[in-house]
Amino acid sequence: MSLKRYISPILNILVALICFNQSSLFAQYDSLNFWQLETQEEFPDYRAAVRSFEKFWEGKPYKHGAGITTFNRWRNWYETYADKNGITLREQIKAFNQYRNAHLDKRKNFQASWKSLGPNLTPRKADGIGRINVIGFPPNTTDQIWVGTPSGGLWMSSDNGKTWLTTTDTIPYLGVSDIAFHPTKNGTAYISTGDRDGTGPIAIGVWKTVDSGISWEKIGLENVYRIHRLLIFPDQPTHLIAATNSGIYKSTDGGGQWNRIELGNFHFMEFKPGDPSTIYATTFRDSKMYKSSDRGSTFEEIPLPKVEKTPQRIAIGITASNPSVVYLLAGYTSNNNNDFSALFLSQNSGNSFEVVSVEDEPILGSQLSYDWAFVISPEAENVMFAGGVGLGKTIDRGNNWTRSRNGIHVDFHHLIFHPVNNNLYVANDGGIFASSDFGNSWTDLSDGLEITQYYRLGTSNVNPNLIFAGCQDNGSHRHDAENWEKIGARDGAESAADFWNEDIAYIQNNIGQIRR
Helix, strand or coil: CCHHHHHHHHHHHHHHHHHHHHHHHHCCCCHHHHHHHHHCCCCCCHHHHHHHHHHHHCCCCCCCCCCHHHHHHHHHHHHHHCCCCCCCHHHHHHHHHHHHHHCHHHHCCCCCCCCCCCCCCCCECCCCCCCCCEEECCCCCCCCEEEECCCCCEEEECCCCCCCEECCCCCCCCCEEEEEECCCCCCCEEEEECCCCCCCCCCCCEEEECCCCCCCEEEECCCCCCEEEEEECCCCCCCEEEEECCEEEEECCCCCCCEEEECCCEEEEEEECCEEEEEEEEECCCCCEEEECCCCCCCEEECCCCCCCCCCEEEEECCCCCCCCEEEEEEEEECCEEEEEEEEEECCCCCCCEECCCCECCCCCCECCCECEEEECCCCCCCEEEECCCEEEECCCCCECEECCCCCCCCEEEEEECCCCCCEEEEECCEEEEECCCCCCCEECCCCCCCCCEEEEEECCCCCCCEEEEECCCEEEEECCCCEEEEECCEEEEEEECCCCCCCEEEEECCCCEEC
């Protein structure tokens, strides 16, 4: 027996540990430094970004909360598409489209022999299946739900989440950041692409369907890195407006041509209820509030009151129960602490703001660049939900907050009330969950979604049905011939099975810890 053959799996584990520990020492970053990448006009150059990152943190000790996990997620994803020269994705996309167009006739007769192993059910001992960016409801329906995921495409349900299907597998990059439905044409909808909150797939434009998602066509807005919000004017559906990393863009021809209206890294944007001529938008990091009173043709910055904890991300809350009010949920980051900063209120359609007196603050534990969400009940202005790592609830217009997560997964990316039945739906790192009693109890609707983001996997030399895999924010999993089971916490990373003994395996998490 060859000794080299026997110890090879152990060496692989040690190499992975050394590499990841080096990453922990030298690939940490100040969040502002990294997120400046998202304000660039062009997609960031991979090698230049990594060199800048490592130079900034060389010799500095690890600081909890500095964002190492977020950066390494980006680095892990982006390195797949970078060659030795650090080629950007734009050239990759161009080459892909040229190849696809040249081989369309051949593809018609091509049958791939791939089979999904899942998971399509939440693994045993787990509280989630995968991350969701956004939830949408086709107009005038009560049983249809669409969800956009960071790297698993768009999924649709016609039975209120009991079963799911996807039709976006032919889109080259499977991130979906937002969904906008045509208000009168059933079956017509738009999606913005990319990973809205994380560092996964970049945006490759806005895509359109006219047949309820059966087929998709790219229509425009290709030259931005992130598209955070996409709105369609309800009274003029050929007009769309988008909040992106490089500004607010508007189209008046159904998405074919886009003009930039305002510069900035915009994350949140909403219409005033019942009045699409009024639009609210906020920026990231410098946390400015903007208002348009002319259907997005121009925007004006609205000053906010000074508060002790300077905001860096501001979510917008509006409600049909009182269209003139605007609430802003602000979060801060300082000295590795990040959480609730302030709640601002406007009672004159965003012309001016005051600070709401909050007695019991929501404990959200936000990772500002990653999760921050806010919603107000369309039927009752006093009921609000705020999401970060945790989920907070108020029934007195924000004066007092209680926790409302009640056992469901952490890291909230989207909160939305159903426009017909007023049930609350949330998207987080575990999937999609619904509540019919204002967050007192929850129903997990995630089974059937195949959206788990796996980083690495290891297979057994002894048992071909045995797989170990590490995934984003849902731990490490073990798969046998029939089931998936969660066997490790945090973000899973590298996994490996013992070469001779199928009962022995090794898993690693995102901070370099190894378990046997």
